[in-house]
Amino acid sequence: xxxxxxxxxxxxxxxxxFCLFFVVGAGAQVKTDTASTSGQPTVETQxxxxxxxxxxxxxxxxxxxxxxxxxxxxxxxxxxxxxDGKELGIHDLKPGMKLERTxxxxxxxxxxxxTKTVTGTVTHVMAPNNVxxxxxxxxxxxxxxxxxxxxxxxxxETDAFGxxxxxxxxxTKVVEEPQTEVDQQRQVTGSMPPPPPAPAADQPILIAxxxxxxxxxxxxxxxxxxxxxxxxxxxxxxxxxxxSLTSGLGLGLRRVFGRG
Numbered sequence: 533x534x535x536x537x538x539x540x541x542x543x544x545x546x547x548x549x550f551c552l553f554f555v556v557g558a559g560a561q562v563k564t565d566t567a568s569t570s571g572q573p574t575v576e577t578q579x580x581x582x583x584x585x586x587x588x589x590x591x592x593x594x595x596x597x598x599x600x601x602x603x604x605x606x607x608x609x610x611x612x613x614x615x616d617g618k619e620l621g622i623h624d625l626k627p628g629m630k631l632e633r634t635x636x637x638x639x640x641x642x643x644x645x646x647t648k649t650v651t652g653t654v655t656h657v658m659a660p661n662n663v664x665x666x667x668x669x670x671x672x673x674x675x676x677x678x679x680x681x682x683x684x685x686x687x688x689e690t691d692a693f694g695x696x697x698x699x700x701x702x703x704t705k706v707v708e709e710p711q712t713e714v715d716q717q718r719q720v721t722g723s724m725p726p727p728p729p730a731p732a733a734d735q736p737i738l739i740a741x742x743x744x745x746x747x748x749x750x751x752x753x754x755x756x757x758x759x760x761x762x763x764x765x766x767x768x769x770x771x772x773x774x775x776s777l778t779s780g781l782g783l784g785l786r787r788v789f790g791r792g
Contacts, residue, residue, distance in 0.1 A: 563649045570713075571641035577634065584629040590622055594631060615722040628725030638715045646707040654699045659692040665701065675705060 582594035585601065592604040607622040614620070615629065652665030655672060660681075664674045677692050688694075695701075 565647045567645045567647075569643050569645070571643075573638050573640040576637045576639070578637070580633045580635070582631055584625050584627050584631065586627060587622065587625050592622060592625065611720075613720050613722045616724055620722070625722075626725075630723045630725070632721045634719040634721075636717045636719075638717075640713045640715070642711045642713055644709045644711055646709070648705045648707075650705070652701065654695055654697050654701060656697065657692065657695045659695065661692075663692070663695055 580596065582596045582602065585593045585595050587593075590605075590607045590609075592607050594602050594604065596602055609621060612619050612621055613625070613631065650665070650667055650673070652667045652673075654663060655666050656664040660677055660679070662674050662676050664672055666672050682689050682691060
């Protein structure tokens with residue numbers, strides 16, 4: 533038995549959080565920093581078991597433990613399962629083989645923080661919500677002002693209503709982007725179907741009796757209707773001669789005694 537592993541990693545973006553901090557009168561160049569922090573990961577394991585029913589080309593049908601049939605269409609040639617020490621592909625799978633797939637999913641929450649520091653000149657203020665700055669490269673960008681944000685101008689603390697057009701300020705834009713990183717590992721193992729059970733030691737082994745062949749029948753010899761060719765008519769002729777002689781002798785005696 534062996535394992536075929538495939539890692540899948542993807543991120544799920546969530547809402548972005550913007551923060552804006554101002555330091556009035558400080559000069560700074562454009563600077564961007566990115567940081568990532570991870571939360572506590574969660575691990576989920578799922579085990580699926582089934583038996584191969586049919587394999588047709590790259591299509592596989594497996595009967596799952598709950599009795600349902602699952603169709604895996606277009607299984608790639610690269611998918612391998614090692615069964616009894618031998619690596620098999622989709623075309624090597626046979627009906628009756630047992631398959632087991634373990635999917636381990638690790639979900640890790642992350643926060644990607646991007647900090648961008650720019651220096652610009654106030655061109656428009658919509659207190660207390662946002663301010664528009666003309667940056668050093670000549671472009672303009674609007675920044676949202678966090679609620680309760682305070683500014684220090686010439687040593688005096690003020691709020692967004694104290695900003696005026698033409699003031700040069702340094703703005704720090706912080707973008708927090710929550711993400712979810714998902715890592716999947718898949719393990720596929722298999723085994724050949726078990727051999728048929730051997731008969732018990734005390735169970736007699738039945739052998740089919742061979743049909744008996746009846747002995748060849750002997751035909752009765754038919755009696756010949758005619759006498760054999762070797763028979764001779766001489767005895768019959770002798771009998772006839774004897775009868776004639778006896779008859780003649782009787783007639784002679786009759787004549788002798790009749791005359792007297």
